[in-house]
Amino acid sequence: MTNLFDPALYAGARRPLTEAETLPSWCYTSAEFHQREIERIFRPRWRFVGREDELQGEGAYRTIETFAGPVIVVRKRDGALNAFLNSCRHRGAQLLEGEGNCTSIVCPYHSWKFGLDGALLGAPAMEKSKNFDRNEHGLVPVRLETWRGFVFVNPNRDAAPLLSAWGDMPEVLGPYRFEEMVCVRRIEFDIACNWKMVTENAMEEYHTGTVHRVSLGQQQGEAVDTRGEWDALFIEQATTIALMTGEASPLPFITDLPAKHRSGTYFTMMYPSLQFACTQDCMWWLDFQPNGPERTKVSVGFCFPRSTVARPDFQQVVQRYYARWETSIAEDNGIGEVQQRGMRASGRPPGRLSWKEHHVHKLGNWVLDQVLDRPAPARVAAE
Numbered sequence: 001m002t003n004l005f006d007p008a009l010y011a012g013a014r015r016p017l018t019e020a021e022t023l024p025s026w027c028y029t030s031a032e033f034h035q036r037e038i039e040r041i042f043r044p045r046w047r048f049v050g051r052e053d054e055l056q057g058e059g060a061y062r063t064i065e066t067f068a069g070p071v072i073v074v075r076k077r078d079g080a081l082n083a084f085l086n087s088c089r090h091r092g093a094q095l096l097e098g099e100g101n102c103t104s105i106v107c108p109y110h111s112w113k114f115g116l117d118g119a120l121l122g123a124p125a126m127e128k129s130k131n132f133d134r135n136e137h138g139l140v141p142v143r144l145e146t147w148r149g150f151v152f153v154n155p156n157r158d159a160a161p162l163l164s165a166w167g168d169m170p171e172v173l174g175p176y177r178f179e180e181m182v183c184v185r186r187i188e189f190d191i192a193c194n195w196k197m198v199t200e201n202a203m204e205e206y207h208t209g210t211v212h213r214v215s216l217g218q219q220q221g222e223a224v225d226t227r228g229e230w231d232a233l234f235i236e237q238a239t240t241i242a243l244m245t246g247e248a249s250p251l252p253f254i255t256d257l258p259a260k261h262r263s264g265t266y267f268t269m270m271y272p273s274l275q276f277a278c279t280q281d282c283m284w285w286l287d288f289q290p291n292g293p294e295r296t297k298v299s300v301g302f303c304f305p306r307s308t309v310a311r312p313d314f315q316q317v318v319q320r321y322y323a324r325w326e327t328s329i330a331e332d333n334g335i336g337e338v339q340q341r342g343m344r345a346s347g348r349p350p351g352r353l354s355w356k357e358h359h360v361h362k363l364g365n366w367v368l369d370q371v372l373d374r375p376a377p378a379r380v381a382a383e
């Protein structure tokens with residue numbers, strides 16, 4: 001049996017961009033390759049949840065599936081966000097589903113009741129259970145960090161801090177003042193392709209003249225040098241890119257943007273699969289979460305500065321932004337599914353890459369860095 005993680009299988013993908021091949025088809029279809037990606041890439045890393053402003057007021061909660069199981073994010077009485085394993089301390093039932101508001105968390109099985117801080121407040125008919133101390137049976141906390149209004153969780157207690165992986169991303173994206181934004185709409189999709197297809201697609205503009213011929217037209221991007229596990233593509237355009245071709249920005253630019261940020265749009269990818277697209281008047285995220293080797297959950301959120309959302313014409317104007325996003329995202333999701341179907345052709349040899357696919361090459365090589373078997377460390381000769 002072939003060892004899928006033998007580095008020798010990937011010599012073509014490892015060559016420099018202009019000589020490189022694409023990843024082999026099985027990287028997009030194989031359950032075994034997928035399982036390795038989950039273990040080495042997704043499970044240990046921080047999981048994106050959404051925006052703090054989506055959780056308004058005491059008791060607002062959102063549940064989320066991580067690769068280490070279900071998690072609850074809830075706003076406590078003191079206004080801070082908490083995260084817990086979404087699993088009852090009695091016999092393990094999942095406590096909450098979806099999103100909503102609660103004053104306490106009551107298990108649907110035997111009504112154990114937990115406070116918003118996770119403390120066990122009530123456990124019926126436990127008085128005869130010996131040495132049962134309520135204080136030892138609160139919800140299991142999960143690490144939570146926020147960055148400029150974005151919320152992340154990590155069930156791995158030993159994980160390095162959120163920003164430690166993303167190098168200079170905070171410096172490059174800081175000027176967008178995400179902390180002054182609100183999420184005005186969120187959409188989720190479940191699409192039939194591997195997570196890397198949508199992730200790669202989100203970082204190359206090579207396809208725009210074909211897939212978005214009518215909606216966006218051909219875009220021209222330049223690769224940005226980044227430090228850390230993230231990547232960026234800059235597309236120069238003096239008006240917002242969040243509207244269809246040729247429309248001027250009807251909404252004000254974000255306050256005090258530096259000249260570079262005023263002159264175009266940053267499409268970024270926080271590895272493995274969280275995109276922040278940042279243009280002059282707004283930002284939107286795309287989060288791609290694998291759901292098996294050939295399915296991906298896509299979550300998209302659209303954020304504008306609070307002051308923009310307060311404008312009397314906002315609800316009317318933003319419809320044009322929604323129309324653009326709905327069109328382009330449907331086109332991108334659709335082409336991902338088309339690519340997945342073709343990728344199943346057995347015996348298909350790897351393809352070659354254009355110089356415009358710098359980011360596809362970079363992501364593929366980063367994935368290989370994570371999942372391939374590593375050569376045994378050289379032994380140091382004893383003195």
Ligand code: FES
Nearest residue numbers: 088090091107110
């Ligand atoms: S499993 Fe939750 S109260 Fe029994």
Ligand SMILES: [Fe+2]
Nearest residue numbers: 201211212332
């Ligand atoms: Fe696209």
